[in-house]
Amino acid sequence: MIDEIVYKRLTKMNAYPAFLGFEGYPASICISINEEVIHGIPDKKRVFKDGDIVSIDMGVRYKGYIADSAYTFGIGKISPDAEKIIKVTYNALYQGIKQAVIGNRIGDIGYAIQSYVEEFGYNVVKDFVGHGVGLELHEEPAVPNYGKPHTGRRLKKGMVLAIEPMVNAGGADVVIKDNGWTAITADGSLSAHFEHTVAITENGPQILTI
Numbered sequence: 001m002i003d004e005i006v007y008k009r010l011t012k013m014n015a016y017p018a019f020l021g022f023e024g025y026p027a028s029i030c031i032s033i034n035e036e037v038i039h040g041i042p043d044k045k046r047v048f049k050d051g052d053i054v055s056i057d058m059g060v061r062y063k064g065y066i067a068d069s070a071y072t073f074g075i076g077k078i079s080p081d082a083e084k085i086i087k088v089t090y091n092a093l094y095q096g097i098k099q100a101v102i103g104n105r106i107g108d109i110g111y112a113i114q115s116y117v118e119e120f121g122y123n124v125v126k127d128f129v130g131h132g133v134g135l136e137l138h139e140e141p142a143v144p145n146y147g148k149p150h151t152g153r154r155l156k157k158g159m160v161l162a163i164e165p166m167v168n169a170g171g172a173d174v175v176i177k178d179n180g181w182t183a184i185t186a187d188g189s190l191s192a193h194f195e196h197t198v199a200i201t202e203n204g205p206q207i208l209t210i
Helices: 002-012 080-098 106-118
Strands: 029-033 036-038 053-062 065-074 130-132 139-143 160-163 166-168 174-176 183-185 191-193 196-201 204-207
Touching: 002 029, 002 053, 036 053, 036 166, 036 191, 053 080, 053 191, 065 080, 065 191, 080 106, 080 160, 080 166, 080 191, 080 196, 080 204, 106 139, 106 160, 139 160
Parallel strands: none
Antiparallel strands: 029 036, 029 053, 036 183, 053 065, 065 196, 130 139, 130 160, 160 196, 166 191, 174 183, 196 204
16 A cells, blocks of 8 residues: 555655644545545555546655655546646646745745636635645645735745645535545546645745655
């Protein structure tokens, strides 16, 4: 099982999964499939099928610091619609990262992501947002994937942000499954998720995750 592999690899390298036990979360990573947006709980009984899209989200604590990253994968032969939402979400992440420069504001990041995503008829999730990250998993400021240019907190050298567009093929609304964790699209449409931990430096945004 992927979750077990991650735990063993991290602890072997003297690192620790930052999600495990966070506010009671029961696993080392989040695995969200198809209409699941985020916080999918790994399950040994679930087997990926040809055509699935799978988002894996992982936080790692190492030497007192935390990094957070997510990536959406296609399993086997996926549909053109699935390929498109993965590509758009991936590109939206980098549209946001471009705005993570000294002197810009949080709203510049969100606007760049939202405006790009909506060009393709998709919607960004508004119930969950990116965040500061460093000594704790979720720090200030919140980093929405929507917003208005030139609004919000000003970005300064040394800030570290987890920028993470969550994009739905249908509407923006989500609901929480009975497990209390997993958010799914309210209309059952596909969702994709990408994330990098990014430092704001004098030389522009520095991506700290792979």
